[in-house]
Amino acid sequence: MTLIEADPDLPIIRITREFRASREKLLRAHTDPELFVRWIGPDSTTTRIEHWDARTGGSFRYFSVRGDRDWAFRGCFHDVRPDRLVQTFTYEGDPDGVALNTLWFDDLGDGRTRLRTQSLVESFETRDGWLRSGMETGVRDGYRILERMLTDDAG
Template structure:
């Protein structure tokens, strides 16, 4: 499956899309169950430790990713959590002024397939471009490939 990561040409928005051989309910569970989320998020070789995870409207989260012996912290708040959509903030603690507002949509395509669409709004075109110039796309692509493998293996 192909993951697309695109920058809006005018707005400080990143749009991500990927089809999965999974139900929308499975994708929702993979994004709300902390034990599952920790297994697939991030680039290959990443170990993730969930510090706090309250996946409900008004809840919050924090996790730490370990990559090559270095820890990277991330945190945010769940503004809305429902089976077809999650709205949350996302902050990389190494750049605390760059808070993204993310909307994740889980679309049922029928026949055991679904599509995940993510829109991430940041505060400036410069912030958006800095995210895209880093390892963001690699981490997203490899993480979603791991998620697909977990689905195929029956882990979700």
């Protein structure tokens, strides 16, 4: 189950989900562009990578594509470690809306990992706009695909 919460006191969105996969596999799915494009976003979109350098100090730019429309996203990888990923994230349709995303990969043992994410944005208005944008559908669809992908690739 994917839990998506808006912090009542800060302009933060928190997402938590447990996966039947090792911390290493889950981190790789977030940093390897060939894996990332297989699961990110709503079922109704595909992803095209323009640039991807998933290392501390690296950057990325990708497009979510549906039919003849696309939406561009970009950011920088500030810290890439086995237990944590810190990056900025910007939807280019709102270039001033930069989020600081932190992802924690908590090893639960027995081949399970809890993924905790936190997205800090500049205002409650921006945060609430993200929540109204359909972001929740993309997160839930993507994590469902990711779970299946990680489980299928485990064998």
